[in-house]
Amino acid sequence: xxxxxxxxxxxxxxxxxxxxxxxxxxxxxxxxxxxxxxxxxxxxxxxxxxxxxxxxxxxxxxxxxxxxxxxxxxxxxxxxxxxxxxxxxxxxxxxxxxxxxxxxxxxxxxxxxxxxxxxxxxxxxxxxxxxxxxxxxxxxxxxxx
Amino acid sequence: xxxxxxxxxxxxxxxxxxxxxxxxxxxxxxxxxxxxxxxxxxxxxxxxxxxxxxxxxxxxxxxxxxxxxxxxxxxxxxxxxxxxxxxxxxxxxxxxxxxxxxxxxxxxxxxxxxxxxxxxxxxxxxxxxxxxxxxxxxxxxxxxxxxxxxxxxxxxxxxxxxxxxxxxxxxxxxxxxxxxxxxxxxxxxxxxxxxxxxxxxxxxxxxxxxxxxxxxxxxxxxxxxxxxxxxxxxxxxxxxxxxxxxxxxxxxxxxxxxxxxxxxxxxxxxxxxxxxxxxxxxxxxxxxxxxxxxxxxxxxxxxxxxxxxxxxxxxxxxxxxxxxxxxxxxxxxxxxxxxxxxxxxxxxxxxxxxxxxxxxxxxxxxxxxxxxxxxxxx
Numbered sequence: 024x025x026x027x028x029x030x031x032x033x034x035x036x037x038x039x040x041x042x043x044x045x046x047x048x049x050x051x052x053x054x055x056x057x058x059x060x061x062x063x064x065x066x067x068x069x070x071x072x073x074x075x076x077x078x079x080x081x082x083x084x085x086x087x088x089x090x091x092x093x094x095x096x097x098x099x100x101x102x103x104x105x106x107x108x109x110x111x112x113x114x115x116x117x118x119x120x121x122x123x124x125x126x127x128x129x130x131x132x133x134x135x136x137x138x139x140x141x142x143x144x145x146x147x148x149x150x151x152x153x154x155x156x157x158x159x160x161x162x163x164x165x166x167x168x
Numbered sequence: 169x170x171x172x173x174x175x176x177x178x179x180x181x182x183x184x185x186x187x188x189x190x191x192x193x194x195x196x197x198x199x200x201x202x203x204x205x206x207x208x209x210x211x212x213x214x215x216x217x218x219x220x221x222x223x224x225x226x227x228x229x230x231x232x233x234x235x236x237x238x239x240x241x242x243x244x245x246x247x248x249x250x251x252x253x254x255x256x257x258x259x260x261x262x263x264x265x266x267x268x269x270x271x272x273x274x275x276x277x278x279x280x281x282x283x284x285x286x287x288x289x290x291x292x293x294x295x296x297x298x299x300x301x302x303x304x305x306x307x308x309x310x311x312x313x314x315x316x317x318x319x320x321x322x323x324x325x326x327x328x329x330x331x332x333x334x335x336x337x338x339x340x341x342x343x344x345x346x347x348x349x350x351x352x353x354x355x356x357x358x359x360x361x362x363x364x365x366x367x368x369x370x371x372x373x374x375x376x377x378x379x380x381x382x383x384x385x386x387x388x389x390x391x392x393x394x395x396x397x398x399x400x401x402x403x404x405x406x407x408x409x410x411x412x413x414x415x416x417x418x419x420x421x422x423x424x425x426x427x428x429x430x431x432x433x434x435x436x437x438x439x440x441x442x443x444x445x446x447x448x449x450x451x452x453x454x455x456x457x458x459x460x461x462x463x464x465x466x467x468x469x470x471x472x473x474x475x476x477x478x479x480x481x482x483x484x485x486x487x488x489x490x491x492x493x494x495x496x497x498x499x500x501x502x503x504x505x506x507x508x509x510x511x512x513x514x515x516x517x518x519x520x521x522x523x524x525x526x527x528x529x530x531x532x533x534x535x536x537x538x539x540x541x542x543x544x545x546x
Contacts, residue, residue: 051249053398054464078392079379081492083477094477096464096492101397103464126379126497137213162214 079124185525216489238469240319246478250463259323260402268432273302274470285515308332323452364419368517382472388416394468493527
């Protein structure tokens, strides 16, 4: 059960929205961790922005063996929402959310350079890695150094 | 009509750190901005995967020389949440005292830089002299003025004796008088109004659109402060106010930092009072087991929300350490607010968002010449 009497109605509504897209969730203090399919991700985040005016914090990418795990961290009325999704490593493509949250532009570029994840609907200019590196160099992606 | 390209940086006396701004200027007004970053990169996120969780505290402390405590605090907080470690109340108050002293010295440094870049040199001198109150406090409490070495996983590394704490409170009283007089000056004197009012305006809607944080967001009327919003350490039990302003210009961003210093002094007073009356001497809960888990830390650093994500496996070397620094969130707004402003005010506007390039460039990797040669020889 996510909601307690803490901000009651808001939590109940958010919980309903979460249950529509994800069965896997965990609540710790003021944090919610959920796992979501990558195809549902964009609509879910758009809903959070429109309905609750969610504040975008960042995206954490991790190379977890055969897959790349992306965690979208958002602040919804003081509650930290961590939305996890996994994408295949060989064809690492996911929808860009920079049209919903403009502040996601830089972090998406950084993940592209570090992990070779492509964000659909986005053009890249080399910004974070030095020009001295070769084109196929992605420092935080395992097995390709 | 003359159109010229003005390049500021990467090495420029009025910029504290290396970043390059390419400004297109027409009749002394800026019409286009783009900036280049990455002159200061060290590969911290990669380095963190080669050290154990305790060694990483030293690494995180060295990401930034101004908010070094905020980085270690946020990193320790992420691990404490991942491993369910309870921090003793005394340690929480010690962390709060150092956090607020850090906010005072960071705010005064950037206020000095703003005054310097807008040619108010005597006020710059006064601010930097009074900043010594905070620097001396660090020296007394930690034996060091920059890297304090206070935080460890589960608590803090040292206790503060009574004598220096009392001396710091006396010094802060003097600082409070100076800050109040300076606020009065900046609010009412004509020369400040000319260079700061309606300059570099970030409207509330622009601030929301770009998700700006910290004093920059609060100066545009968004009351977003992690200390109240998502309380950590002992901030829940301490009384203070979130200062907001609605104007969103350089003057609002300057005044908000002066007023936040007064709030920080108020917080330190309460935390010191707690320490002087606290009998329990436990500083750190050391017994914990490392298990596969993940956690996040959120701290209101002087420039805004600092965010850490740490993923652990069953060993002591982390799987991933990710950090989002406040400057990373705040700096894109510059490309919007510099347009239309006079070139002479550009440095004041840039400094008013308090950019920290050491924090911004933390995650990038330098390939050493030796490695490069080895690769090309293969």
